[in-house]
Amino acid sequence: MLRWLQLFRNCSVQPCHMQRNQVAGLRYLHTGKMDLRENQHPYTCQNVIVMRHSERLDNVEPSWISTATRPWDPPLTHSGRVLAFQTGQAIRKSLGFPVHRLFVSPFLRCVQTAAEIVIALSAINDAGESVSRDHTSVDTSKVKVSIENGLCEMLNTIAIRVNVAPEDGKFSFDISQLETIFPNGTVDNNNVEMVYKELPKWEESVSQASVRYQQTITNLADKYPTENLLLVTHGEGTQVALSSYTKDVVEHKVKYCGYVQLTRPIFKNDHSFVGGKFNLETHIGQNGVNYISSQEL
Template sequence: MEFAKAKINGHQNVIVMRHGDRADRCEPLWVSTAVRPWDPPLVHDGKVRAFQTGQRIRSQVGFPIHRVIVSPFLRCIQTAAEVVAALSAVYLDDNAMSSKDVPSIDNSKLKVAIEFGLCEILNTVAIKSDVAPKDGKFDFKISDLQAMFPEETVDINVDMACKELPQWEESAAGFKERYVSTLKVLADKYPSENLLLVTHWGGVGTILYKYFNDATKYLVDYCGCVELRRQVSNNDESEEFEVVTSHGVAFKDNKAPIHGSVIT
């Protein structure tokens, strides 16, 4: 399938985004009855926020999204599904953006893939030991997760950057290296495509540390995201990414945005 290509000797854009509002943070009793307490879904407000974030991306970023790549955790899958719906909708409700408002942005051919390298930090910093699987094994049925997206959008032939999930109790250095390596592998694999990576707080935070040196103390809201851009060329030599802007990301001390407006 042919995608609308980023210009050769032009730019590649990558948006790294956190998932929406999760059930265990909004409904404290949810964990007590959950079969998979380590894998909470979105609450309704989280789905709304994710869809609205997709609308904002569609109307404001100024470039098409060719590929959405997502962590296998349910909250990220549901976030990505809402974003994909907003990006590829032909008609939206009266209170939403109309597709005719952005005629130059065509997301109709975007593809979706699941990526282990974007998964949650697999240690007790992010997943408390009392809700983690007792055997340390996090199971995901990829075909069920793929079924949450329109069939024509799912790329079932794609190879993951990380072939397996990280081992439980991965180190801080390990998860940071994983997120940065996954971004690089995916960006280099699709240099002529603009990517949206749907991940977790740790993923967005790690990318901030890597590509924006002042991001030492920050807040990443639900659906907060960082937009990266780099120069690409035909000779397999691409420049380092730089942070262009962010939304829903701010310094802790004074709530000042790291780049651009804080939009939640």
């Protein structure tokens, strides 16, 4: 494993955005189906960012709930929109790799967060002086976005207050309407199938939600092995991404727009791809994420 990590960090391959057209006919093959030689050089490196949404309105203005038609699905505050846009700018400037695809929970606060990030990542003139999406021109070919049910909030009373949840336990989203929030031309309309075609049932357990988040992250990464992904989800989803790739995490806290960065080597075998193990690139206190390992207690 150490040998792989050494090779991965030193891999001198083309960035993923230069490879998409070259590898269109190749098929992804899961690591478990073949043995990799320890000294095999990676074909490319895949990055996956898992992010919590920005500041939600009901936590700032509790009275909003009393007049809302969908009190369980709050929008962002204005400050939340600004934070999301600025986070997108920071990702664009500091991470050193392009984001090719963005997948997002259907909850409004996540969609609005993702919309701001897409604009920041796709801005034609870097938008370095801007503090919001207003008057920012975008290159719609840079990032494609899709809504994914598997990234939705935990559908239980731990995450959604009893007094705002639908009485019948049925949550619904107008996907076509939500897609209009994104800049024209950025939604991927090429029959992108959701990992979870249906929403989870109301009162899913924490363990069920954890499995869902992990499966969604893994399946999306496996589906697009030569592309870098950004997944906008909820606090629990981001915590699952953290705890799944860090040993003995006993406590964690993710701020608004906090994110975890995962990286893995991608190997090529004939007409297939083989993915190495994900490595956590986010350190304690970095990117709005704090955690404690039992080894540090």
